[in-house]
Amino acid sequence: MRILFVGDVFGSAGRRIVREHLGYIVHGRSVDLLIVNAENAAGGFGLTPPIADELFDLGAHVLTTGNHIWDKKEIIDYLKSVPADSHDRPRRVIRPANYAPGSPGFGVYQGTLPSGQEYAVVDLQGRVFMANNEDPFRTADALLKEITAKIIVVDFHAEATSEKCALGWYLDGRVTAVIGTHTHIPTADDRVLPGGTAYQTDVGMSGPYDSIIGVQKELVLERFLTSMPNKFEAARGDPRMAALLIEADPATGHALSTERLLLGE
Numbered sequence: 511m512r513i514l515f516v517g518d519v520f521g522s523a524g525r526r527i528v529r530e531h532l533g534y535i536v537h538g539r540s541v542d543l544l545i546v547n548a549e550n551a552a553g554g555f556g557l558t559p560p561i562a563d564e565l566f567d568l569g570a571h572v573l574t575t576g577n578h579i580w581d582k583k584e585i586i587d588y589l590k591s592v593p594a595d596s597h598d599r600p601r602r603v604i605r606p607a608n609y610a611p612g613s614p615g616f617g618v619y620q621g622t623l624p625s626g627q628e629y630a631v632v633d634l635q636g637r638v639f640m641a642n643n644e645d646p647f648r649t650a651d652a653l654l655k656e657i658t659a660k661i662i663v664v665d666f667h668a669e670a671t672s673e674k675c676a677l678g679w680y681l682d683g684r685v686t687a688v689i690g691t692h693t694h695i696p697t698a699d700d701r702v703l704p705g706g707t708a709y710q711t712d713v714g715m716s717g718p719y720d721s722i723i724g725v726q727k728e729l730v731l732e733r734f735l736t737s738m739p740n741k742f743e744a745a746r747g748d749p750r751m752a753a754l755l756i757e758a759d760p761a762t763g764h765a766l767s768t769e770r771l772l773l774g775e
């Protein structure tokens with residue numbers, strides 16, 4: 511089976527480039543499971559229910575997020591609107607599983623494809639150079655005891671390459687894929703680790719590359735040069751869709767191959 515993981519969709523430019531490419535890739539490459547990181551989909555900061563709908567309408571099975579999940583307040587009631595056993599759209603938007611106990615929403619979604627194939631998607635956040643959250647390694651151990659699906663995709667939303675690489679090796683052979691998000695810079699290290707886990711340190715941003723990780727260059731430079739607070743605005747130029755296509759064996763849950771995608775207009 512084929513899994514397509516689309517990296518952080520950033521603002522309207524990101525949504526447009528993803529809309530442009532997803533249709534023919536999903537059908538042309540026979541993608542069975544489509545996972546999209548949507549933490550920056552609303553103007554670069556957060557996610558709103560209508561924008562989640564827009565991404566689900568493109569065929570996404572699960573939307574993962576990260577540290578920007580709370581930027582748009584309306585997402586809180588949306589995540590709280592469903593019980594754990596729901597399969598409705600709000601239940602298929604997940605936030606990092608290692609947030610404080612009692613945080614709105616869920617960190618894992620387990621579902622079934624039309625073929626009958628079960629899958630699970632896990633969202634975890636790193637701790638190096640990130641806000642306080644619980645240990646992603648031990649959280650993963652605990653979650654894997656509960657998950658029954660063979661196909662398990664982990665979005666590891668983290669800043670440090672070392673921490674991401676470490677989780678990839680830690681989970682090698684136990685999950686189908688560990689895919690890094692958050693830095694918005696695609697890395698050239700996608701591969702299948704010896705135990706059968708597909709790994710990429712960062713899948714990259716699906717958004718405007720004429721920018722500093724999605725934000726208008728001038729605004730980021732102003733902040734670096736003056737240290738004064740200013741309002742960040744999403745850039746629009748040079749949109750590209752960054753994604754990882756994974757071929758996996760549905761019987762074992764092991765990955766067989768990876769292919770990196772970075773597609774412009």
Ligand SMILES: [Fe+2]
Pocket residue numbers: 518549550576691692693694
């Ligand atoms: Fe992001």
Ligand SMILES: [Fe+2]
Pocket residue numbers: 549576577578667691692693
């Ligand atoms: Fe992030």
